[in-house]
Amino acid sequence: MLNNSLFTTESFLPVSGTHRQILKYPEAEELVTLELRHTLEQNLHIFILFINIFGVVTNSINLRVFVRQGIASDTTTIGLSALALSDLMGCIFMIPASLCYVVKFVNYTDYRNCVSLTSMTCHYPHVMFSRITCWLTVYISLERTLCVLMPLKVKFLLRPRVARNAVLAIFVFFFIFHVPFAANSRIIWVFNPAFNRSMTLNVVTEIGLVFLYLNSLIGTTILSTVAMVIVAITTSVMLYKLKTIQKWRKSISSASKSDSKTSKKDLEVFKTVTMVTAIYLLCLIGGHTPGFAMLFFPGVSITGVNSNLFLVMYTFKYVFDAVNSSVNFLFYIHISSKFNATFNSLYSRKYRD
Numbered sequence: 001m002l003n004n005s006l007f008t009t010e011s012f013l014p015v016s017g018t019h020r021q022i023l024k025y026p027e028a029e030e031l032v033t034l035e036l037r038h039t040l041e042q043n044l045h046i047f048i049l050f051i052n053i054f055g056v057v058t059n060s061i062n063l064r065v066f067v068r069q070g071i072a073s074d075t076t077t078i079g080l081s082a083l084a085l086s087d088l089m090g091c092i093f094m095i096p097a098s099l100c101y102v103v104k105f106v107n108y109t110d111y112r113n114c115v116s117l118t119s120m121t122c123h124y125p126h127v128m129f130s131r132i133t134c135w136l137t138v139y140i141s142l143e144r145t146l147c148v149l150m151p152l153k154v155k156f157l158l159r160p161r162v163a164r165n166a167v168l169a170i171f172v173f174f175f176i177f178h179v180p181f182a183a184n185s186r187i188i189w190v191f192n193p194a195f196n197r198s199m200t201l202n203v204v205t206e207i208g209l210v211f212l213y214l215n216s217l218i219g220t221t222i223l224s225t226v227a228m229v230i231v232a233i234t235t236s237v238m239l240y241k242l243k244t245i246q247k248w249r250k251s252i253s254s255a256s257k258s259d260s261k262t263s264k265k266d267l268e269v270f271k272t273v274t275m276v277t278a279i280y281l282l283c284l285i286g287g288h289t290p291g292f293a294m295l296f297f298p299g300v301s302i303t304g305v306n307s308n309l310f311l312v313m314y315t316f317k318y319v320f321d322a323v324n325s326s327v328n329f330l331f332y333i334h335i336s337s338k339f340n341a342t343f344n345s346l347y348s349r350k351y352r353d
Helices: 034-069 075-103 108-149 160-183 206-251 257-287 289-296 307-326 328-335 337-347
Strands: 012-016 185-192 197-205
Touching: 034 075, 034 307, 034 328, 034 337, 075 108, 075 160, 075 257, 075 307, 075 328, 108 160, 108 185, 108 197, 108 206, 108 257, 108 307, 160 185, 160 206, 197 206, 206 257, 257 307, 257 328, 257 337, 289 307, 307 328, 328 337
Parallel strands: 012 197
Antiparallel strands: 185 197
């Protein structure tokens, strides 16, 4: 997955013995001009900054609530806790990169350095955590779907130990997956006569370009597409099951009180997971366009005729990432009575008293 600050044509250089700058195509041939791109990036990143600050607050609250409930208490809590951690880290890493566009109001030269300095140190880790979030969402949706399809067997198949191992495997896999490109990228200082000072540039080796392409092909296109299909199927199954449960509850109004409580708890879990996976599916579809555009439309790439359009598309992708990483708290507090009760016990003076 690429990002707009990491691969701006002004700051990106491949390394092969000597440095050479990637040439842009004439601006007249582009669908999005450089001026329009800068305007859109400026406005969107200010918006992204506030969303990610909100996400840091909400995911910190989510983690504290899950810790109070007992992270290892059940498989769903394990998955949602890991999701909150991944979302939190994704939001934290996006904040410095977006702050560069605040710096731009003060000093344009410092802004350019800020963009380069935060590319591999902030944007790239954000990319990694966004992919971890993706597959944690897949795991959570699969786990809940199995609970729907095999309610009597799932407790033997999905135990807390299995859930912990699955979550850990997702984190470890994507850490390892992103190391090769990061290891072949670095930041250098080069004197720029136009600014009469040293400026930072992101450089990558020739083998790093290969890893970049593989990251886009495997991480952005193949794995994200597979994740999107899985989440779509499991969300559809859960929505159907949710509708079935609602009809069933209405038809047996004479059920015992204990059965009613159990059904209500299961219904809340289904609703929570369904909303989390549904919002992620929408954001994934919205943010999936740039990767496909780069692979299937040669002009839409970092070095293509429509490089400005490519970078604007990735900026919109970060909007979808920020929204997805920030809104889960709203679903938890609105749907889950267990989360609501724990939240009130932690933050409401009336409940503590």
